[in-house]
Amino acid sequence: MEETDILIGKWRTQSRKGFLDLCVLVLLAGKGPSYGLDMMESLNGAGLGVSEGTLYPLLMRMTREESLAASWTTPDSGHPRKYYRITGQGGYLLSGMKTEYEKNAAAYRRLEGGTR
Amino acid sequence: MEETDILIGKWRTQSRKGFLDLCVLVLLAGKGPSYGLDMMESLNGAGLGVSEGTLYPLLMRMTREESLAASWTTPDSGHPRKYYRITGQGGYLLSGMKTEYEKNAAAYRRLEGGTR
């Protein structure tokens, strides 16, 4: 069904709202500081399809909110990169997000669980 | 942290986008036709906190898109109720959503899985 594929595409966009924040925090918490394009590779490698137009505004927003902190580094050879790391507030936020995420997943399983 | 709780609240709203569609479809697929307030009870019983202002517009949208179908019923005693049931397209959509949901969950686990 063609109509339905459009609906799924739109839904996909909506269902990623917020989820990408969680993924970025989890990523940085796990691998340590990183920069935009490198994070894109990691996220895409994990199975998410993220583009610059999605990731960069997200990183800037989270930095503005102080869940991330950024600093430029100019390597001996190569381009200047903006490295992001997770802040204390970011860690607290990540913990809250994980709780919510699990709560929703549990609710979903309950709903799926049965005719009752 | 007070600041952070505000962020979590905002994130919570965002992270539910799309997810509620999935929950409604799963619910109707499991329990059969139902109406607004009854579905609200089911969803809240499962652990989601959903209000009328969230659920009704959602139901109307999904009906407009023909993932749900609605029909009024006037019981012998009580108020007229608008019953919703899942359509063929709704079933196809649900299947697609489940696939996406699992794909994202898998990506999340991979990201969480390690320092690599």
Place this chain on the structure above:
DNA sequence: CATTATATCTTGCATTGCATAATATAATAT
């Protein structure tokens, strides 16, 4: 010096969640 690759930033649209308020009708109370 032009071209390509790396890296980040900007703009505008489409979409949904939710608070708030409105509408309508059946049941109940005074």
Place this chain on the structure above:
DNA sequence: ATATTATATTATGCAATGCAAGATATAATG
């Protein structure tokens, strides 16, 4: 009768994010 409460649905407007598309800047390469 008629006012009040409970049930049930609809309408409006704001805030927020994902993403496509394009712009900007600089290092490396031909």
